[in-house]
Amino acid sequence: MSRLDSETKRKLREMGVASLVDTIEAQDDALTLGVVFEERIKIAVDDAHATFTHSKVEGLVRRAGLRYPNADLRRVDMIEQRGLDRGVIAQLGTCQFLTR
Structure with missing residues (x-):
């Protein structure tokens, strides 16, 4: 895919899709050789999204001002004293309690 010209980049950034410009520019031509245009755009949109x-x-x-913003249930210390x-x-x- 040829690289975007500066005017096209400016217009896309003006429209608020700068991340799409970045992902299109970051696509490796060697890895996407032979990939149809629609698929390359789909990949770029997926990455930007x-x-x-x-x-x-x-x-x-x-x-949100969370006390522990990086908290993760997979890393809860399950020592017995905590009960x-x-x-x-x-x-x-699973967050199933939200639907109940």
């Missing part, structure tokens, strides 16, 4: 979603989640976590039940922790991790 993942970047957008990640940034959005990071912003939400930051604004935590592994099954209950696993159920909480």
Whole structure:
């Protein structure tokens, strides 16, 4: 895929899709040789969307002011003195309590 010209990049950035420009520019021509245009655009959009979603989640976590913003159920210290039940922790991790 030929690289985008500066005017096209400017227009895309003006439209608020700078991450799409970045992902298109980052595509490796050697790895995508023979891939049809539509598939290359799909890959670029998927990458840009993942970047957008990640940034959005990071912003939400930051604004939430969480005490432990990097907390992860997979890293809960399950020492016996804490009295935590592994099954209950696993159920909480599924978030099924939200639908109930």
